[in-house]
Amino acid sequence: MQGKIESMELNRRGEQLLSAASNRYRITVQVANRAKRRRYEDFDNPDEPLMKPVIRAVVEMSDELMQPEIISDVSR
Numbered sequence: 001m002q003g004k005i006e007s008m009e010l011n012r013r014g015e016q017l018l019s020a021a022s023n024r025y026r027i028t029v030q031v032a033n034r035a036k037r038r039r040y041e042d043f044d045n046p047d048e049p050l051m052k053p054v055i056r057a058v059v060e061m062s063d064e065l066m067q068p069e070i071i072s073d074v075s076r
Contacts, residue, residue, distance in 0.1 A: 010055060013062035020065055031057045 021027035035053040051059075 005051070005055060005059060010058060014058050016062050016065055017058065031061060034061065 017027055017031070018024055031054065034057040038053040038056055
């Protein structure tokens with residue numbers, strides 16, 4: 001994963017997540033929970049590239065959209 005992401009790309013990925021979700025609140029909570037987990041993981045591994053946890057969560061989750069299991073998690 002690259003260390004820097006353009007704001008337009010981040011917006012596009014965020015919109016992908018929101019459009020795939022049946023409930024905007026739930027996907028927002030899922031992104032926040034993943035970001036929180038990543039934040040604590042980053043403390044344990046200082047070699048990770050410097051990317052804010054929320055941005056990393058959005059990027060990871062949008063990458064996983066191609067996998068059917070993320071869509072079923074989003075729909076719950």
